[in-house]
Structure formats: structure tokens, C-alpha cells
Amino acid sequence: MAAMPTFDLLERRKERFVLWTPAGQSTPRLILGTFKTTPSPGAVTTLFSGDLSQTQNGLWELSPGAINPPLENGKVYHYWFEVDNTFPTQTGSGKIKITDPLAYTVDYRQFGDQTRDDSLQPPAVIKFRDGKLWPCDTDGTELKAIPAPVQPQVPANNHMVIYELPASWAKSGPNGQQIDRGTFADVQALFDEDTPGQRFSSIPAVQKEAIVADLGINALELLPIADSKYRDQWGYSTAHYFAPDADLGSTASLIELIQTITPQTRLILDTVMAFGHDPYIFAAFMQFHLVALDPDHPTDPLQKFAEPDNPDTYTSHNQGPRNSYGGSLWRYIKSSQQTYDPQKGQTSLNHPPSWSFHRAHLHHWLLNFGVSGFRLDSINNVANYDFIKYYKDYAWQLHQARGGSTDKFIVIGEELSVPKDLLSSGTLNALWNEPFQGRLRAAIIGEAADGDNFEWTVRKMVNCTLDGYTDGAQAVNYITSHDVEGDRKERLYNFLSNCKVYDIERRAKLAFACFLTAVGIPMIFAGEEFCDQMDLDISLKQSDPVNYERKSDDWRTRVFNYVATLVDLRKNCPALGLDDTSFIHVDESRGGKIMAWVRGTTNPVVVVANFTDQDTPGPQYYVPNWPDRNRNDWREITQNRAVPAEWVGNEPLMQWEAKVYTYWKPDNVNGQVNGVNGTHSG
Secondary structure (H helix, E strand, O other), X not given: OOOOOOOHHHHHOOOOEEEEOOOOOOOOEEEEEEEEOOOOOOEEEEXXXXXXXXXXXXXXXXXXXXXXOOOOOOEEEEEEEEEEOOOOOOOOOOEEEEOOOOOOOEXXXXXXXXXXXXXOOOOEEEEEEOOEEEOEOOOOOEOOOEOOOOOOOOOOHHHOXXXXXXXXXXXXXXXXXXXXXXXXXXXXXXXXXXXOOOOOOOOHHHHOOOHHHHHOOOEEEEOOOEEEOOOOOOOOOEEEEEEEOOOOOOHHHHHHHHHHHXXXXXXXXXXXXXXXXXXHHHHOHHHHEEOXXXXXXXXXXXXXXXXXXXXXXXXXXXXXXXXXXXXXEEOOOOOOOOOOOOOOOOOOOOOOHHHHHHHXXXXXXXXXXXXXXXXXXXXXXXXXXXXXXXXHHHHHHHHHHOOOOOOOXXXXXXXXXXXXXXXXXXXXXXXEOHHHHHHHHHXXXXXXXXXXXXXXXXXXXXXXXHHOOOOHHHEEEEOXXXXXXXXXXXXXXXXXXXXXXXXXXHHHHHHHHHHHHOOOEEEEEOOHHHOOOOOOOOOOHHHOOOOHHHHHOHHHHHHHHHHHHHHHHHHHOHHHHOOOEEEEEEOHHHOOOEEEEEEOOOOOXXXXXXXXXXXXXXXXXXXXXOOOOOOOOOEEOOOOEEOOHHHOOOOOOXXXXXXXXXXXXXXXXXXXXXXXXXOOOO
């Protein structure tokens, strides 16, 4: 095991107040005080204001021992830095109080219900104890780092089933309108039936069940949980990269959630690095950020600061200007200045400062929260693949230093044009497999996709190695993602309804049978496992909440149980962790729309699917080339039943139905699946 790397900037801040401003500053000041709870909504009483000292070029520090009156042992303090305002606004320059860019906790209480924008700078929170500065919650609870995942217990990449969950998933009210926000405690309740939840405790499916645990997923991908000033936007407006989102709960509640799901469930974090809303906008704008070039709003006063001749302004693959989505764009290719290297502690930095800043919060999250994977948002909008590889390589360095194995960590990129050269070059481990969604949705309504005929639409859907991937663990497949806006991107229920499909339960089951037996890493968007539906006519993904109350509907419960059965197979069956796939049957007499394929060679899984609106005729349907046809221990998984020898490869199919067969059995099951004997049914 390699020695665990240290990060100089993060080590320094354990013993002193630290501000890194590589763009240059006149002397910044520390503004420090304590929070008072009255009068409502409270405020910070200033106890100290004093200059920091420059210890290296761009690095400013102040020892707690230099503060007068002296800090009290065990006391929680709130603080800001006062800096030159370099943000080019109409208000001009001057001094401004900013949040510590390295803040582990921020406190919005003094602002009450005030509208939050980039000018709002909440105080950072820290605890002084035994001469050092300790990360803590507002109540003084200190950060207790979570150990690295126990490697034998967590799933390998090729046996993950990811659950994509917006941690701020919202509670539905009348007409689908959001009436509350979720918290880390509410997410925990989805995994632990003894946790009632916090804001959603009135929902029986949250209070009395553990829906996500019952589903059986073994990897949780939380949409960005780093602090965002903006409420109700699913976390994609990151402001404070080191702090858990204050609206979702405390660091202690996040750690309790993680401890509840681990070690059997891997934690994957979503990270936004193309743009930000953080304090560096004000402290070091010209070094760290660009103003987005917006040809649709040329009269916007900030457009005079845009840089059309700077290649950092444009996305990868020549898709136009980068989009800051209301924030500011991080610079990734601006030549570096002579400034302190925050990782190595040296006096000069050989790459843009943004590279080191993002490595710093990667270091914090991976080592303190037991993270075993990252999903990088919109890498095309980051627009610098050298940086992406630099970030990914450091994540792997930390993972291996803590004893992690090579098949139990992953860095996934989202780029919907799916540039597979990022995989062959080692820039990323995996990509969102966007074409899978289009192919599957086409198949379950009997259509072809992407210029292929129907047969090759299904072949590429089932086996991503036919589409340029070299390993199934490089492709993250999904029926639906959080990007539910746009044609054929909506939730599965709404897609089928919009296509005038009325047997939604049957089609949803067909979709999940194909999805959970395909080559690739399956990712289930929260709510799809019971066919949640969109209540609002939306154009933005953040507008429509997940409604877990719907899971109690009879037909939705049947879909949920069907999906959970296949999730269990996908996690555990060795054949579904391999890339081996062979198509053994394409029924040309029915337009090539009844097909059968085999996953794996030892203890294989066979899927037979009917993509037509006609049942197969007669009491039997013969599938040629069936492997090991003479065995008497085949089982049909979705109905949890044994298949008599005379029916192997010879069972009928109903319209829009898939059947999933195997004779593989878990080690702890003797001739049964889930301890239940089954009987044949057509």
C-alpha cells in the first residue's frame, strides 16, 4: 500500500486561518465572531478583525494565537475573509466579506428567507480546540472521518446497480407541486426502516418501509451534495465545494446516512466543475473565472468581460460557448502565475490554480466520507480533458493508497456525445451511455433507432461492446436520468403515455428486463423502479419531485417487485458481470422482433423477448440454439419458478414480454431462488 498523500493547504488550515488567492490581493482581513440565536433570525457578533500575513505568494495565514481576545477552548466560531472585490460588477471595486473557499460548514441562518444570489456570503463555521481548528457543524459536532470502504464487501464495478437520487428530492403536494425539501435524514429513511425520516415522515412508504434497501441497489449516486446557495435546484449550482449542503442537513447527518448504507453499498458523488457560484468569484475572479459568452443576450452588461478569443471560452468538440448557467466558468487553460502550490506546498505552480482547487475538495470528500466513485457533470462544458485526467488520476492515487482494489472504484464522465477516446486514453473510467436510453425506448415501442434496423437496435442496446466500448464497466446505462427535459427524455411512465401505450406495466417490465440484463452498469433514476410520473409540464429537471407515495399503488408495487428481483440477479449472477453475449434467435417470421440472447457461457442467463403486440401462437414457442437444453434445473427468474425439462427453450411469450432464465444459483440457496419453490406457468 502506498503512503497516503497529504495536501499542504488542507494541513495548514488545521492550525491557522488560511486564504489562498493566486490572482493577487492587497492584505485580506479575518472577521471573526460568534453566532447569537436572538433576536430572530440571529446574527454574528464580531469579536475580532485583523490582517492575515502573506507567507507565500498568494497564500495568506493567521494563527489563532494572534487573535485577541483569545479564542476559548471548545467554542464554535463564525468567520469571513474581507478581500478586494475583483468581480466586475456595476458596483465597482472595494472591499467585500466572502465565505472561506475552504469552509467545511456554512451557516445561512442569519439571512432567514432572504433570496440567495452570488453576492450572499454566509459565514464559515469552525471549532477551536486544543490550539487547533476543527471542522464542525453549527452545534459544535466535529467531523468524524469515515473509514475507507471494506473492499471484500462492496461490489465490483461490473456488478454495481446504481441508484441516482437527488438528495433534495421533494415532497409532492396538491397537483404535484413541491411542498417540502428532502434532507440527508429522509434519504437515510429510504435505506433504514427504523429511520422515520425528517420532513417526509408522514409518507408511509418512507416512515414504515425502506424502499431503496428493498430494491436492493448496491451503489448510491447522490446528485451534488456540496453546498449550493440556491434551493430546489438539485445541487447543480455549487457554491462551497468542501461543505455538505446546508439545506440538506448537517455533516453529522450525512455521515449517519453513509454509515447506514455502507459497507455493502458504494457511495458515488456527483461533482460540478465547469462553473461555480463560490467565493472565488469575488476574491480572485480574473484568475479563476470567465464570464460566459452569451450570443443570445449581447446587451447583458457582463458581456463586455467575455473573452471570445480565449479558447477557454468554448466547449470541447466545437459545440459552441461554454454555459455558466448563471454562475461563472472556471478557467482551465489560462497560463499559470507564480503562486503557491496548494498540494505540494512549493512556491510555484505548474498548472492553472483551478486544477489544484478541485483536487483539494476531491481529497477532502474521498478521504473523509468513504467515497468510492465520482460522476463528473458535463465534462464537455469543463472543456479541458487534460484537467479531467489530472483529477481522475489523483482520485485513483488516493483510492489505492487507502488499500482499494482496481475493480471497486470508478470515475464516470457525463458527455452525451459519448467520446469513447476518453476511455481509451485513460482520461476516464466510464461514460454515461446516452444511446442506450434511445435504443431501449425505441425497442419497447417496436421502433428502430440511430439509423439501425430493429435487430441491430436491440443488439447494440444489449451489448455496448458492439458500439465501441471495450468493457461493460465503461458504460453506464439508464432508462431515465435526472435530465428529464426534452423529447423522449421524460420519465418512463410519461414517455409511454405520450406514445399512446396503455399497457404501461407490461412495457415497463420489458424495459427493465432488457436494462438489467444488458452489458454495462445499470443506473436507476429514483422513482423509476415503481413508474413514478411527472406531474408538472416542465422544461427544467429541477421542477418535478419524486413521489414515493405512488409506490403503494397495486400495479406499481408489482413493477417494483419485478425490478427488485432482477436487481438481485444483476448484482449476484456472475454471467451478468461479464461482456460475453450471443444472440441465439431472431424470428424473421415476426419481423425480427422476437429475439433471444445469452449472457455468459458458464451458468448463463438467457433472455427471450417479444417486442410485438401479438402473443406467440399456440401453447409452445421453440427457441433454437438454447444452451444446455437437457438440464432439469432451469428457472425463470421474473416469475421465480422452476422450468420443467420439457419446457426448456419452448415456452410461449405474451405480447411485449421478456422472460429471463438461468440455472445459476446463489451459493446459499439449495435448488431454490430466494427460498421459494416455483411451478411452471405459461
